[in-house]
Amino acid sequence: MLIVIKIMESLEKIINICLRRGIIFPTAEIYGSISGFYEFGEIGKRIKDKLIKIWKDFFVEENFVEIEGSIILPKDVLDASGHTKSFVDPITKCKKCQTIYRADNLIEEKLNIKVEGKSIEELNKIIKEKNIKCPKCGNELEDVREFNLMFKTSVGPLAKEEAYLRPETAQNIFISFKRIYKAYRKKLPFAIYQIGYSFRNEISPRQFLIRLRFFTQAEIEMFFNPENENCPIEKYLELEIPVLTREEQRKGSNEIKWFKIKDLIGNVIKSKWQAYFLAKEFIFFTQVLKLSKDRLRFRHVLEEETPFYSAGNFDLEYYFEGIGWKEIVGNAYRSDYDLSTHSKHSKEDLSIQEEKKFIPHVVEPSFGIERIILALFFENYREREWSYFSFPPYLSPYLVAVFPLVKKKEIIEKAEETYKKFKEIFGRDIIFDSSDSIGKLYARADEIGIPFAITIDYQTLKDNTFTIRYRDDKKQERVNFEESVKIIENSLKIDVDIKG
Numbered sequence: 001m002l003i004v005i006k007i008m009e010s011l012e013k014i015i016n017i018c019l020r021r022g023i024i025f026p027t028a029e030i031y032g033s034i035s036g037f038y039e040f041g042e043i044g045k046r047i048k049d050k051l052i053k054i055w056k057d058f059f060v061e062e063n064f065v066e067i068e069g070s071i072i073l074p075k076d077v078l079d080a081s082g083h084t085k086s087f088v089d090p091i092t093k094c095k096k097c098q099t100i101y102r103a104d105n106l107i108e109e110k111l112n113i114k115v116e117g118k119s120i121e122e123l124n125k126i127i128k129e130k131n132i133k134c135p136k137c138g139n140e141l142e143d144v145r146e147f148n149l150m151f152k153t154s155v156g157p158l159a160k161e162e163a164y165l166r167p168e169t170a171q172n173i174f175i176s177f178k179r180i181y182k183a184y185r186k187k188l189p190f191a192i193y194q195i196g197y198s199f200r201n202e203i204s205p206r207q208f209l210i211r212l213r214f215f216t217q218a219e220i221e222m223f224f225n226p227e228n229e230n231c232p233i234e235k236y237l238e239l240e241i242p243v244l245t246r247e248e249q250r251k252g253s254n255e256i257k258w259f260k261i262k263d264l265i266g267n268v269i270k271s272k273w274q275a276y277f278l279a280k281e282f283i284f285f286t287q288v289l290k291l292s293k294d295r296l297r298f299r300h301v302l303e304e305e306t307p308f309y310s311a312g313n314f315d316l317e318y319y320f321e322g323i324g325w326k327e328i329v330g331n332a333y334r335s336d337y338d339l340s341t342h343s344k345h346s347k348e349d350l351s352i353q354e355e356k357k358f359i360p361h362v363v364e365p366s367f368g369i370e371r372i373i374l375a376l377f378f379e380n381y382r383e384r385e386w387s388y389f390s391f392p393p394y395l396s397p398y399l400v401a402v403f404p405l406v407k408k409k410e411i412i413e414k415a416e417e418t419y420k421k422f423k424e425i426f427g428r429d430i431i432f433d434s435s436d437s438i439g440k441l442y443a444r445a446d447e448i449g450i451p452f453a454i455t456i457d458y459q460t461l462k463d464n465t466f467t468i469r470y471r472d473d474k475k476q477e478r479v480n481f482e483e484s485v486k487i488i489e490n491s492l493k494i495d496v497d498i499k500g
């Protein structure tokens, strides 16, 4: 019980800072808000932009092409992809109070068993047999039915053309494949990637950024020849990654086992490209974003839960204290499913002619940016006399804050002058504040995770030195401008060891 209270507090404390500092807050708050939708203020947007930049620097390679596609897609596309038929969740409604529940979640919560992937009939049977009633009013529930998670819309003044907000960014990539392949003169293997919004009309959005109705995906579709993958996997063969195997899950166990990449290929991982991305993800999350190894695992998704388009999925999950393991990246081996189905429905031949004519296979890592941001908040949340985020400097909303020690005219002027000098080097990553006492300024800077504070004092007037204060241990050193720039620049270096 005590643990539960502590856990609830972590998420609540993070949400409190987000609201108080305008980092992330509910959409349409003044109208009572709309569940599952959030706005990013300046600080949140800065963190998000930095995360995306670092993601691009790390994942995008020579043979990658970026697109930015339409968020509205015609019905034909989603009929072909299978989303109009299969992108559904089971729901049930209370006959009396009309509250709607996700049937599988309700059963899992009531009976503490896993039922993901079970058919509508099976879920109905369980509800009847176990006599599950409305948790709110205790009355009977209606029969379980399917609910499609896509937001429907119509296009044009006569509203004749049915369309949907895209439920994943991947579909734009498949329908653009042929043009990109030709126009950018690509040879396999190559990737098309997209970072953009996806929309899902989730039945019960919850846990802040975990289940949203509008969120950002960074998706890579790697196209390759399955008979000759031509994947530079050698460098990662010895890397060990934590896996929750299907066997452990079937036993009801949560035991994580560590495997070398080379021992997974051809065994549970069917494509070298899938192994390649799992390896890169593990390095990215542990060494670049600096998430703890023991809060990460690749869950080999059970057959019955594997999405309809995939021949094998590994979810990268993060352990959110008090919430549990949640997927932050979905890894699917989409094989030739999407290109084949779009070929068939559009009547455009999406096969390619290299040594022979064939439809390329696809491996897809799909990153949920907001869930990763929440993982960064959980990982870096600290408490001392005030709470703060210990983000790596390259992910902090601002790199340096410049403050005057006291509100004296000559000190403020010197602080402004110093701020301008830093700005020439670090641009918009510098912030100046003279609105409060120095203690309060430090607390406010720490709270949003600014790693360095420069304080201008009387001695600065004499010899141009100032103090640099480190957020994490609050230590201060007296330095000159060049020394401080070197310290700050060094903090931005990212060293990666591909052996893990």
Ligand code: GAP
Binding pocket: 167, 168, 169, 170, 200, 202, 209, 210, 211, 212, 213, 215, 217, 219, 327, 328, 329, 330, 332, 364, 366, 367, 368, 369, 370, 371
């Ligand atoms: N194209 C494959 C695909 O969309 P997914 O597992 O449904 O796969 C990928 O989604 C990632 O998108 C997830 O790992 C998660 O991080 C994020 N995501 C999915 N649904 C979400 C939601 N309702 N709210 C926030 N993030 C979500």
